Amino acid sequence: MLLRCALPADIPHIAALERSPIASEFVGHWSEERHQATLASSDARYLVADAPGGGLRAFAILRGLQETSGSIELKRIVIATPGQGLGRHILQELLDIAFQRLGAHRLFLDVFEDNPRALHVYRSLGFVHEGTMREAARRGSAFASLHLMSLLDREYAARPR
Numbered sequence: 001m002l003l004r005c006a007l008p009a010d011i012p013h014i015a016a017l018e019r020s021p022i023a024s025e026f027v028g029h030w031s032e033e034r035h036q037a038t039l040a041s042s043d044a045r046y047l048v049a050d051a052p053g054g055g056l057r058a059f060a061i062l063r064g065l066q067e068t069s070g071s072i073e074l075k076r077i078v079i080a081t082p083g084q085g086l087g088r089h090i091l092q093e094l095l096d097i098a099f100q101r102l103g104a105h106r107l108f109l110d111v112f113e114d115n116p117r118a119l120h121v122y123r124s125l126g127f128v129h130e131g132t133m134r135e136a137a138r139r140g141s142a143f144a145s146l147h148l149m150s151l152l153d154r155e156y157a158a159r160p161r
Contacts, residue, residue: 006046011035013056023078070105099156108150127151
């Protein structure tokens with residue numbers, strides 16, 4: 001297992017990862033106070049991967065754990081050094097957590113339409129494009145569109161392992 005549940009002491013590392021030049025292009029960022037409040041909520045789960053020697057290699061936020069619909073959102077995933085396969089491994093572990101441990105019926109996310117690396121990984125893991133949210137996010141002074149993607153429990157169960 002790569003992931004463990006985050007602790008309040010991890011929040012400064014999470015905020016720093018969000019603000020890194022690599023992540024800030026494709027990921028929003030919250031204040032440490034907002035992260036602390038979300039971490040304390042029963043509706044969210046923060047998961048982190050530790051870096052050798054300290055700090056974090058990655059983190060993810062799952063939200064909607066209290067939803068009666070069984071629909072959980074992968075709100076955020078940040079990998080400190082993308083392009084080395086760590087994101088795929090973490091996503092596979094997140095799928096297991098969402099569907100096996102948390103009993104999700106559906107796991108959904110949004111991704112910038114100009115993030116081909118993430119789109120490729122999500123598709124390869126079975127996520128289905130549900131639609132495009134046109135100019136739904138602000139990046140500096142410009143607007144960007146997001147793709148809504150999801151994976152259902154039966155699709156997760158049918159995936160080759």
